[in-house]
Amino acid sequence: MPSVKLHSRFFARSVHEVAPELIGATLLFNGVGGRIVEVEAYHHTEPAAHSFRGQTPRNAVMFGGPGKAYVYRSYGIHWCVNFVCEPAGSASAVLIRAIEPLEGQTKMRRRRGLKDERLLCSGPGRLCEALGITVAHNGLALDTPPFQVLGRAEKPEVVTGVRIGITKAMELPWRYGLKGSRYLSKPFR
DNA sequence: TATGAGATCAACT
DNA sequence: GTTGATCTCATAC
Numbered sequence: 001m002p003s004v005k006l007h008s009r010f011f012a013r014s015v016h017e018v019a020p021e022l023i024g025a026t027l028l029f030n031g032v033g034g035r036i037v038e039v040e041a042y043h044h045t046e047p048a049a050h051s052f053r054g055q056t057p058r059n060a061v062m063f064g065g066p067g068k069a070y071v072y073r074s075y076g077i078h079w080c081v082n083f084v085c086e087p088a089g090s091a092s093a094v095l096i097r098a099i100e101p102l103e104g105q106t107k108m109r110r111r112r113g114l115k116d117e118r119l120l121c122s123g124p125g126r127l128c129e130a131l132g133i134t135v136a137h138n139g140l141a142l143d144t145p146p147f148q149v150l151g152r153a154e155k156p157e158v159v160t161g162v163r164i165g166i167t168k169a170m171e172l173p174w175r176y177g178l179k180g181s182r183y184l185s186k187p188f189r
Numbered sequence: 190t191a192t193g194a195g196a197t198c199a200a201c202t
Numbered sequence: 203g204t205t206g207a208t209c210t211c212a213t214a215c
Contacts, residue, residue, distance in 0.1 A: 040207070042207070048207070049207090050200095050207075053200090053201085056199080056200070057199085057200095058199060058200075072199085072207085073197090073198060073199075074198095074206075074207065074208050074209095075196080075197075075198080075205095075206060075207095075208050075209080076196070076197030076198035076199080076206090076208095077196055077197060077198085077208065077209075078208050078209070080207065080208080082207090095207055097207085123208070123209070124207070124208075125208050125209060126208085126209075129209095163207070164207080165206080165207055165208070166206085166207055167205085167206075185208095
């Protein structure tokens with residue numbers, strides 16, 4: 001199956017173009033990962049984005065230009081990974097919310113504690129735990145090991161909806177998913 | 190199936 | 203002191 005590595009050029013566009021195109025792409029971290037089935041776009045002009053109020057130590061990577069991983073701690077417990085998009089300074093990113101486990105399932109299971117395969121990577125915190133992504137990887141380039149992001153071979157059917165778990169800008173339909181996937185963090189309505 | 194508590198930290202009021 | 207781009211487990215229906 002032909003897959004092309006995605007470079008920073010791919011990410012240097014609007015999050016609204018990049019996010020739907022990431023559905024069906026492959027994310028690997030040290031060779032472990034799978035097919036991206038759910039993402040959300042966060043634009044700096046909108047209050048749900050971490051960059052909305054300007055730069056802080058936590059979100060600095062968002063301001064450094066496209067093609068990097070932005071990793072932050074969620075609820076003091078979990079890690080979540082974003083792909084930074086748009087030109088440098090735009091500070092917008094795509095949150096990777098769920099993947100379909102394909103490579104390194106043994107490692108993922110071990111890290112996750114032998115959970116149901118369906119729950120291995122179906123959520124932003126879950127997938128970071130399964131792949132072993134932490135803040136130690138914040139700011140790393142997405143086209144260089146340990147990261148590997150491969151473009152999809154064919155265009156899948158993409159569904160959209162409102163974003164999950166936020167209390168600001170709840171009306172924006174900037175959640176994208178692979179239609180019919182059983183690995184979504186929540187079904188699309 | 191649904192709701193609630195707890196874990197625990199960066200940023201904000 | 204409160205909130206949040208979350209998840210798990212316990213208890214109730």
